[in-house]
Amino acid sequence: MNGGKQYIDLYRESREIIMQHSASLMNAVRDEAFGCFERIGFPSRKVERYKYTDVEKAFAPDYGLNLTRIDIPVNPQDVFKCDVPNLSTQLFFMENDAFYKGNQRSVLSEDGVIITSLKKAADKYSDIVGKYYSKLADVTSDSITALNTAFAQDGLFVYVPRNVQLKRPVQIVNILRSGVDMMVNRRVLIVLEEGADATFLFCDHAMDNVHFLTTQVIEVFVADNAHADIYELEETHTKCKRFSNLYIKTGGYCTVSHNNITLFNGLTRNTTDVILDGEYSELTLNGCVVADKKQYVDNNTLIDHRKPNCTSNELYKYVVDESAVGAFAGRILVQKDAQHTVSQETNANLCVTKEARVYTQPMLEIYADDVKCAHGSTIGLLDESALFYMQQRGISAEEARMLLKFAFVGQVIEQVKLEPLRDRLQRLVEKRFRGELNKCIGCAICK
Amino acid sequence: MLEVRNLHACINGKEILKGVDLTIKDGEIHALMGTNGAGKSTLSNVIVGHPSYEVTAGSITFNGQNLLEMKPEERAHAGIFLSFQQPVEIPGVSMVNFMRAAVNARHKALGEEQMKSTDFLKLMREKRKFVEIDNKLINRSVNEGFSGGEKKRNEIFQMAMLEPKFCILDETDSGLDVDALRIVAEGFNKLRTKETSAMVITHYQRLLDYIRPDVVHVLLDGRIVKTGGAELAQEIENRGFDWIKEEVTE
Numbered sequence: 001m002n003g004g005k006q007y008i009d010l011y012r013e014s015r016e017i018i019m020q021h022s023a024s025l026m027n028a029v030r031d032e033a034f035g036c037f038e039r040i041g042f043p044s045r046k047v048e049r050y051k052y053t054d055v056e057k058a059f060a061p062d063y064g065l066n067l068t069r070i071d072i073p074v075n076p077q078d079v080f081k082c083d084v085p086n087l088s089t090q091l092f093f094m095e096n097d098a099f100y101k102g103n104q105r106s107v108l109s110e111d112g113v114i115i116t117s118l119k120k121a122a123d124k125y126s127d128i129v130g131k132y133y134s135k136l137a138d139v140t141s142d143s144i145t146a147l148n149t150a151f152a153q154d155g156l157f158v159y160v161p162r163n164v165q166l167k168r169p170v171q172i173v174n175i176l177r178s179g180v181d182m183m184v185n186r187r188v189l190i191v192l193e194e195g196a197d198a199t200f201l202f203c204d205h206a207m208d209n210v211h212f213l214t215t216q217v218i219e220v221f222v223a224d225n226a227h228a229d230i231y232e233l234e235e236t237h238t239k240c241k242r243f244s245n246l247y248i249k250t251g252g253y254c255t256v257s258h259n260n261i262t263l264f265n266g267l268t269r270n271t272t273d274v275i276l277d278g279e280y281s282e283l284t285l286n287g288c289v290v291a292d293k294k295q296y297v298d299n300n301t302l303i304d305h306r307k308p309n310c311t312s313n314e315l316y317k318y319v320v321d322e323s324a325v326g327a328f329a330g331r332i333l334v335q336k337d338a339q340h341t342v343s344q345e346t347n348a349n350l351c352v353t354k355e356a357r358v359y360t361q362p363m364l365e366i367y368a369d370d371v372k373c374a375h376g377s378t379i380g381l382l383d384e385s386a387l388f389y390m391q392q393r394g395i396s397a398e399e400a401r402m403l404l405k406f407a408f409v410g411q412v413i414e415q416v417k418l419e420p421l422r423d424r425l426q427r428l429v430e431k432r433f434r435g436e437l438n439k440c441i442g443c444a445i446c447k
Numbered sequence: 448m449l450e451v452r453n454l455h456a457c458i459n460g461k462e463i464l465k466g467v468d469l470t471i472k473d474g475e476i477h478a479l480m481g482t483n484g485a486g487k488s489t490l491s492n493v494i495v496g497h498p499s500y501e502v503t504a505g506s507i508t509f510n511g512q513n514l515l516e517m518k519p520e521e522r523a524h525a526g527i528f529l530s531f532q533q534p535v536e537i538p539g540v541s542m543v544n545f546m547r548a549a550v551n552a553r554h555k556a557l558g559e560e561q562m563k564s565t566d567f568l569k570l571m572r573e574k575r576k577f578v579e580i581d582n583k584l585i586n587r588s589v590n591e592g593f594s595g596g597e598k599k600r601n602e603i604f605q606m607a608m609l610e611p612k613f614c615i616l617d618e619t620d621s622g623l624d625v626d627a628l629r630i631v632a633e634g635f636n637k638l639r640t641k642e643t644s645a646m647v648i649t650h651y652q653r654l655l656d657y658i659r660p661d662v663v664h665v666l667l668d669g670r671i672v673k674t675g676g677a678e679l680a681q682e683i684e685n686r687g688f689d690w691i692k693e694e695v696t697e
Contacts, residue, residue: 383535384498385535386537388498388519391518391520392519392520393523393545393609394556395545395552396518396520399548403544403545404539404540406540407539407588410539411539
């Protein structure tokens, strides 16, 4: 048992308040999750999956929690302008862990699509939520998931019924707001029924100059023949710590992609676990990290091939500058029955300075005998000869470095399917490399 | 245009140039010949400011400016262009973005307005005709997957885009077939103005059939040991360098 005492005490003291301000379906699993957290505590650096991130240290400071659900009297539209031009999305705001009350109608159409507060959904659509909530996110083995499940009171629920295709991407803007240092435990549940098709774009922003600690658990259920593209874009600030656990389970004949982009942050740990539980499904896991200053980004992924004839492609690229630290560990597990699996995992890293650090660990674990799998990772410096070549053509050393870094992560951005989003991301990444991103209009810190 | 005085330069502590003197006037073409390892590429790298080379003595002035105090990109803005012996591949950076960055940087340095995107693309279209370079190559990453000949053509294409005052062709003929050599050399000739000067580094007379030098220098062991007219290149083609070496030792 490591640390975590203040959270155990807090739960014991506040159990009633937490439950009072949440839904019974969410409360039903709370005590069990708390029991797990009490037993396993925060993982030490000896725990394989957390060996690069000091979790206990991140959770040690004293943060406030909004357990009594006091409203934040701010209109997110006033403080936040997400300008993805030409990208027509259905836009929803999350304020900390809560579905913003001013959001548009939460039930979208007669098609039966539901996008709403998880707390409300747990009461109103208890048959659906009850079937899926906390069924994928394993509280027994991961303490972040256990902690989140014990404390989460609200979040987002998305339901796309059978054979319904969402024409416009669903954009969720997660806004962190607080006058004091704050801990946020956000929960997301996404259910795609057979043949459903949806695209999600999650954007993380922090609007106040305080310390934020976020835990987030996202469960995504993708039934047979369904299609999901999920983009996550973190653009917060150096005082933000994010622990996000994403769980995806697919049926057969699914196409699922997840693209996780960390552009600006403090400390980030993303855990991505995907179970391919049907035949002929196709998974793409991509990620791109741009880190400098003392930023820290740790991506840990697991692709679990349980059934035959599935394909997975994974590509994570990091540009780590100044004193930043990047870590990547990706495990591909091919179970005994998962014959004819095709899997490719690549992690490539650019370490720009001597002070920057990158840890990388691609892993393949194969129990089937007829598969095609490959994995690899690289860590390199900027190509000096390319830099000089560009300078000889009149491009300044600084601009040349920017072009090379941009080209390096460009490979990930190019795979973004939505063209307006791709264009926007390209501009964002370029701005990021030019050092202009932390001066964005939405950012209260730099105003 | 270019004045090199008593230039000494070394790489990794080893002295390669041991006192080079060279004057190239406006509009002149100078050929630089010499055995492998004589210091020809070192001289061109020092002129463009390659960071691996250290100048230990001497000076280089370019149109009155002290080149040795300028960054590589500033030398480029001043009008110096090197056609690389081995052009570098830059995966992920498209030719269009690369050229746009280069052209914009030059405009900025000269205090001129940035080009409009449409004007820039028009310029690209016009200039690529000089070296008959395929549009497909322009849409790819810089030099990535280009054949040897395509890379050399691409160098001359970039020269056309940047309109330099002084060009160094570092073994631009190496690895080219006869047709490609003609296209590249004719491309260069079309780009020349009365003021454009050049230093052409080559081992062979062949390139000099197309690009007629006004002056031919022989560089041996870090020094220019012989200077003559175009006929000197022909003589080297026939007799090699040994007779020059003998002259020097006498």
